Amino acid sequence: MSYFQQKLNTQPTSAFELLSRLYDLTGLVYLHDQGTPVIAFLPQDFLIFQQAKLQQFQQIQFNQYRRNNEAISLIEFSKFHHAPTSNRNNSFNGGYIGFFSYDYSADQFIEIDAHPQPSFFLGQYSSFLKFQEDAWYFYSNEDQAEYIYQEILNRVNEPKQMPALSLDKQCRPRWSKSEYLNAFHQVQEYIKAGDCYQINLTQEFTAHVQGSLLSRANDLWELTQAPYAGYLKINDFELLSCSPELFIEFKNNREIKTRPIKGTMPRFDDPQQDQISKDKLSQSEKDQAENVMIVDLLRNDLSVYAETGSVETTKLFEIESFNQVHHMVSEITATLKAEINPMQMLLSALPGGSITGAPKIRAMQIIEELEGAPRGAYCGSLGYFNFDGTGSWNILIRSIQKYQNQLSMWAGGGITIASDAEAEYQECFDKISAMLDLLNTWQTSER
Incomplete structure (x- = not known):
């Protein structure tokens, strides 16, 4: 599988700054992955399970999606080939990124009351940024790879103000x-x-x-220095990991x-x-x-x-x-x-x-x-x-x-x-x- 690869020649180098500027992209996700960070966006397809309903979405053009009439199962959605790989450190190299909630996982075995927020999200990602050799590189194997790169570059070069997270009362x-x-x-x-x-x-x-959870991510990541830190945003749901x-x-x-x-x-x-x-x-x-x-x-x-x-x-x-x-x-x-x-x-x-x-x-x-x-x-x-x-x-x-x-x-x-x-x-x-x-x-x- 050949990828278009291009060094991201731009000023912000922190994952947090890049995420902040790509905030409006569908399926935005970040994985620290023990020091081999990746930022992915715009999955070609994704599955989302919320309030006992499974839906599948397909990208029809840049940052625009349509819902499929019938969603396929997770196992059908995730197809693997066990070909030899040169990806020796197992870092992300194009594939599937997402999360599974405790609610969804436990519900496989027992009856539970699930949270109304998404219970799982899984996207097939072919365009992403990867940090290597002290720089961020853009990878994509999509037909419009050069166009996607230019769109990402435009966003990265335009600082944006996210609504800062604020608490109405203390978290208790x-x-x-x-x-x-x-x-x-x-x-x-x-x-x-x-x-x-x-x-x-x-x-x-x-x-x-009020505001965006992502706006406070960097402070929390710096505080915890967690090897399995991450972030995922889908619609009005945000997930911030500081997991060890x-x-x-x-x-x-x-x-x-x-x-x-x-x-x-x-x-x-x-x-x-x-x-x-x-x-x-x-x-x-x-x-x-x-x-x-x-x-x-x-x-x-x-x-x-x-x-x-x-x-x-x-x-x-x-x-x-x-x-x-x-x-x-x-x-x-x-x-x-x-x-x-x-x-x-x-x-x-x-x-x-x-x-x-x-x-x-x-x-x-x-x-x-x-x-x-x-x-x-x-x-x-x-x-x-x-x-x-x-x-x-x-x-x-x-x-x-x-x-x-x-x-x-x-x-x-x-x-x-x-x-x-x-x-x-x-x-x-x-x-x-x-x-x-x-x-x-x-x-x-x-x-």
């Missing part, structure tokens, strides 16, 4: 502390009754807002890898105190037990479509340090069976075990009963597939979603029989307090 938890503790104790009762071993209990933080967690990476030769996070301790400015916090996590039997439950669950999820005997736990209980927290991370690898469509593998494994609990289906039923509101995109996945089946999908934690004028952010953690209610409540805030504090600086002054 939907639950009081007593409501959280009540849900925690109900989880413990389910564990004692033998329904489950672990439940990922989370709570929502909400605010009524990989869900599944699809590598060359059908190798797949997952890196679940389970176990968290806060960071501290004082190096000695920070080291104590890190060591405490490293030596925590409770967190190791919690982590290994999810490793076992994910080994089982991967084995469904993996070659027999190929599932291996390659790393266990590693401590990784991010800007606000230390996390305990493990790694599992496997080899995908030759006949399996990678999209089929991804969908069957969603939602990720690290954000549901074990056993997974019962855990999701308890989450649906206790949390009291749909998670939406939170705990879903944002990522991409190349046409050769390689790709990378994150877990949408530390993420903010905006639908119309409602902003939502969630935080929580895995509850086991050994969990302490006060510590688990505090962990919610350890994970997002820095993001929450920053968000709340954008509150409009009280009238």
